[in-house]
Amino acid sequence: xxxxxxxxxxxxxxxxxxxxxxxxxxxxxxxxxxxxxxxxxxxxxxxxxxxxxxxxxxxxxxxxxx
Amino acid sequence: xxxxxxxxxxxxxxxxxxxxxxxxxxxxxxxxxxxxxxxxxxxxxxxxxxxxxxxxxxxxxxxxxxxxxxxxxxxxxxxxxxxxxxxxxxxxxxxxxxxxxxxxxxxxxxxxxxxxxxxxxxxxxxxxxxxxxxxxxxxxxxxxxxxxxxxxxxxxxxxxxxxxxxxxxxxxxxxxxxxxxxxxxxxxxxxxxxxxxxxxxxxxxxxxxxxxxxxxxxxxxxxxxxxxxxxxxxxxxxxxxxxxxxxxxxxxxxxxxxxxxxxxxxxxxxxxxxxxxxxxxxxxxxxxxxxxxxxxxxxxxxxxxxxxxxxxxxxxxxxxxxxxxxxxxxxxxxxxxxxxxxxxxxxxxxxxxxxxxxxxxxxxxxxxxxxxxxxxxxxxxxxxxxxxxxxxxxxxxxxxxxxxxxxxxxxxxxxxxxxxxxxxxxxxxxxxxxxxxxxxxxxxxxxxxxxxxxxxxxxxxx
Numbered sequence: 001x002x003x004x005x006x007x008x009x010x011x012x013x014x015x016x017x018x019x020x021x022x023x024x025x026x027x028x029x030x031x032x033x034x035x036x037x038x039x040x041x042x043x044x045x046x047x048x049x050x051x052x053x054x055x056x057x058x059x060x061x062x063x064x065x066x
Numbered sequence: 067x068x069x070x071x072x073x074x075x076x077x078x079x080x081x082x083x084x085x086x087x088x089x090x091x092x093x094x095x096x097x098x099x100x101x102x103x104x105x106x107x108x109x110x111x112x113x114x115x116x117x118x119x120x121x122x123x124x125x126x127x128x129x130x131x132x133x134x135x136x137x138x139x140x141x142x143x144x145x146x147x148x149x150x151x152x153x154x155x156x157x158x159x160x161x162x163x164x165x166x167x168x169x170x171x172x173x174x175x176x177x178x179x180x181x182x183x184x185x186x187x188x189x190x191x192x193x194x195x196x197x198x199x200x201x202x203x204x205x206x207x208x209x210x211x212x213x214x215x216x217x218x219x220x221x222x223x224x225x226x227x228x229x230x231x232x233x234x235x236x237x238x239x240x241x242x243x244x245x246x247x248x249x250x251x252x253x254x255x256x257x258x259x260x261x262x263x264x265x266x267x268x269x270x271x272x273x274x275x276x277x278x279x280x281x282x283x284x285x286x287x288x289x290x291x292x293x294x295x296x297x298x299x300x301x302x303x304x305x306x307x308x309x310x311x312x313x314x315x316x317x318x319x320x321x322x323x324x325x326x327x328x329x330x331x332x333x334x335x336x337x338x339x340x341x342x343x344x345x346x347x348x349x350x351x352x353x354x355x356x357x358x359x360x361x362x363x364x365x366x367x368x369x370x371x372x373x374x375x376x377x378x379x380x381x382x383x384x385x386x387x388x389x390x391x392x393x394x395x396x397x398x399x400x401x402x403x404x405x406x407x408x409x410x411x412x413x414x415x416x417x418x419x420x421x422x423x424x425x426x427x428x429x430x431x432x433x434x435x436x437x438x439x440x441x442x443x444x445x446x447x448x449x450x451x452x453x454x455x456x457x458x459x460x461x462x463x464x465x466x467x468x469x470x471x472x473x474x475x476x477x478x479x480x481x482x483x484x485x486x487x488x489x490x491x492x493x494x495x496x497x498x499x500x501x502x503x504x505x506x507x508x509x510x511x512x513x514x515x516x517x518x519x520x521x522x523x524x525x526x527x528x
Binding site for chain 2: 013016020021022028029035040041045046047049051052054
């Protein structure tokens with residue numbers, strides 16, 4: 001699924017940034033869109049792996065698989 | 067030894083000359099400061115040179131050594147520190163306009179350790195703005211001593227060019243996606259990103275708190291081991307043989323890999339086999355997704371740190387830095403969390419592969435030093451970091467050592483990766499490789515002051 005099919009557009013970029021505390025003009029949000037698309041597509045690849053939950057308090061290194 | 071020979075001697079050689087009374091720390095520090103004065107206008111290595119303080123530290127080291135108080139291998143040795151590491155009373159700018167006048171009240175713990183080890187700090191080295199990969203126009207790029215028209219590499223380029231040009235004997239860098247190893251490769255140095263957590267990052271301005279590492283750049287793995295010892299208080303001095311070692315090759319191929327880099331890597335693998343090591347291709351599953359994970363961790367963490375300034379002083383950033391920070395603000399939380407999940411997954415994949423191998427090898431960077439550093443979220447930036455980025459995600463120790471000279475006679479690095487907390491082995495294998503692949507070119511002799519510096523230097527703030 002492409003970023004466009006996932007509904008990523010300048011208005012959504014502007015709203016996500018605003019929720020995080022960074023107001024962007026519609027023009028600036030549109031300028032960011034081309035650089036943001038590969039990041040969102042990379043996330044889709046990671047999501048497809050179906051990885052397990054991560055506990056940030058778990059030991060830094062996992063147990064030896066052996 | 068002549069003055070130039072002294073400037074390119076090893077840390078151990080300098081220590082021997084000090085202890086035999088043939089050389090004094092003040093004498094050598096003066097030589098280094100003269101070298102800085104001559105080359106900094108061209109190479110742009112230092113943002114702040116603390117000459118008076120360095121001479122004071124050297125005089126103290128001289129007095130202590132004469133009186134039999136020996137602080138160890140770094141005692142009286144001139145070093146430099148990247149200018150995002152806090153130094154009490156000395157401007158720490160992060161090569162930014164945002165923090166251009168910041169003077170920290172205290173040293174970072176790693177700087178205190180270096181002082182306790184007796185190292186002489188010559189000053190603060192140039193970097194890309196906030197270590198984000200692009201230079202701010204107020205500071206300019208650190209230039210490469212092998213070719214002054216090219217970058218020394220981002221982001222620890224000032225530290226790298228200072229060491230490679232003989233201004234100092236080792237320097238401290240930081241590495242969030244390759245910022246020690248890439249400049250090491252471009253400048254022909256040994257540069258270690260240690261195991262995550264080995265070197266204290268307190269007092270180091272973060273780029274991305276879960277990916278940042280602090281480590282040494284030096285002209286040999288042995289010297290890097292000595293600086294790492296000074297940074298941690300531990301010893302990393304073991305030797306390693308190559309006979310019978312099992313090396314796995316990863317990422318031999320990669321976007322943009324220059325033929326000279328590929329050929330040098332093949333020669334290095336052949337030399338290892340001839341030395342009795344086993345070298346074979348291995349695969350780390352899902353390694354190709356490392357870039358996606360790095361950006362989706364780094365950018366939100368950096369954006370969070372910079373949020374107050376990004377809104378109030380956005381125009382004070384370099385345009386590319388600002389854009390990357392804005393991208394981090396626009397990424398959904400789920401993307402960040404999935405990238406963190408991937409890190410644990412990738413670490414397990416690496417540890418499984420390392421069960422059957424002493425170390426993993428790859429070229430460090432696909433090419434020799436370019437004219438300018440690429441923006442790391444672009445295609446060229448992704449290609450530049452494709453082999454360094456995975457080890458920031460996993461935290462494994464990763465060392466770049468010189469494996470020869472490629473296009474235009476420029477240095478090319480080979481990366482060695484070992485298991486967590488085996489930094490001593492990683493450095494020892496680096497030393498063994500350096501012995502196996504002796505240098506074919508002398509250290510560079512850059513022109514002195516032939517080009518104009520992009521900004522003021524030699525302005526210590528005490």
